[in-house]
Amino acid sequence: MxxxxxxxxxxxxxxxxxxxxxxxxxxxxxxxxxxxxxxxxxxxxxxxxxxxxxxxxxxxxxxxxxxxxxxxxxxxxxxxxxxxxxxxxxxxxxxxxxxxxxxxxxxxxxxxxxxxxxxxxxLQQPLFSLIGWLYIMIKRPYGVGDRVAIEGSKGDVVEVDFLVTTLWEINGELVSSNQPSGRVITLPNSVVLSSHVYNYSYRSFPHVWNELSIQVAYETDLEFARALMIEEATDYLGEDMQRAVELYRKRLAKTPVELEVRDGPSVNVVQEESWVDLRLRYLVHPRTSQRVRNDLYERILERMNDNPDRVGFPVSRNR
The missing domain is CATH 1.20.58 (Methane Monooxygenase Hydroxylase; Chain G, domain 1)
Structure with a gap:
């Protein structure tokens, strides 16, 4: 000004x-x-x-x-x-x-x-929106810069005015994989009083758990494949995930919730009809989630292709 x-x-x-x-x-x-x-x-x-x-x-x-x-x-x-x-x-x-x-x-x-x-x-709706703005200012369910999902709309908050919240859309009908669509979403602030608000980058813990799924054949050496995925993820994520895990544990310690939180990436095994699904689980900032997923997938796939005798891929067309 x-x-x-x-x-x-x-x-x-x-x-x-x-x-x-x-x-x-x-x-x-x-x-x-x-x-x-x-x-x-x-x-x-x-x-x-x-x-x-x-x-x-x-x-x-x-x-x-x-x-x-x-x-x-x-x-x-x-x-x-x-x-x-x-x-x-x-x-x-x-x-x-x-x-x-x-x-x-x-x-x-x-x-x-x-x-x-x-x-x-x-003017009930504008007044409800003004009350919603006061609620947002006091309770802080989200703020400018946060990535949120509200009433089926997902995006980055660019402005919180007296009556409306403006988002830069993520995903939507035009794109996928957590990519910006270029569209702007305008929501009345009153929706926070009656709807679920999902904040992907909350100020006290700006990270989310992500999963990367790799499908392998039943003949695969699962122990080797799991160790390979964890090794690549640990090498790529490095100390960033360790710091995020420590922050996550501190946040959990302030609540009555008790959860097992591993020090680094982990792999869960899910048996499917024609293959085995290896799901790599790790912590990442929501805005870098797609880039990290792509990089990890390329690194892991390259390592697996270097070991065809120990890692096989399903050949069924029913995938």
Whole structure:
């Protein structure tokens, strides 16, 4: 936000306020006549005050947002702070405008109660979305930069506004294998109040468990094949997975859940009708999952092809 724009807005607000005070204090006859039984000069003063409140709210938002954003390095926190500051100054500006109006029209308070009820009834969904935004800010089910799945939509969160959340779509109808489709998904924030939210890159543990499946023949030396897969995965993932496992264990230790967590990659054996399925299990960051899967598959397949006497592949067409 431009600091000079904020300063200019505050100066303009000051000018409007001073002008309104002069018009009201000295009853300057800039315009004559009445509007609805109210002197036109009084209405002019109110209009000037409303303009002053509007410019003051915008200028204050511009300056405060700039100060807070420049002192916050995390882009997720900057995004959230910007929305909170904007909402705060919108509320302050609205209260200021209503304060100006109620000085002249006492009945506006009663009218606001009736209008407020009607607006609340007519705008239920936007209000639910605003409540959903407050829930997202407080409970933090996801934030900007997270990869999530909500109501059948999956993508990376690029913006969380007062009413909607914007995602860059992953998978969808156009592509697969956790690849971006190029489409943008807009979801009302109210969905977090009634739907499951899957966060693949939660801030306290930005990793997911992945599986790579290799189908081999029954004649395969399973012990050799399993050791080969674990060796290649351990060599490729290295210390990154070890650090992720330690973080995973610390997170589990804070809960009553007890799970067996191995130090490195593991292989599960699943017997199928015409082959044996070897499923390599490992921890990976969700945004690199497809690249890691591809690299591991190539490395493992190359090693297996180098040992045809110990690893066989199914030849049935029923695969």
């Amino acid at each position: 431009n600091r000079h724009l904020g300063s200019v807005s505050l100066l303009v607000a000051l000018g409007f306020g001073v002008t309104a005070g002069i018009v009201r204090r000295f009853d300057v006859a800039v315009v004559s006549g009445e509007v609805g039984g109210v002197p036109a000069t009084s209405l002019l003063a109110q209009a000037l005050l409303i303009a002053a409140v509007g410019f003051a709210a915008f200028g204050g938002y511009a300056l405060v947002a700039r100060v807070l954003l420049t002192r916050t390095a995390d882009k997720r926190r900057r995004h959230d702070l910007k929305n909170v500051v904007r909402l705060t100054f919108i509320v302050l500006g609205t209260v200021g405008v209503l304060s100006v109006l109620t000085r002249q029209y006492v009945g506006v308070l009663f009218s606001l109660g009736i209008v407020g009820f009607a607006v609340t009834f007519a």
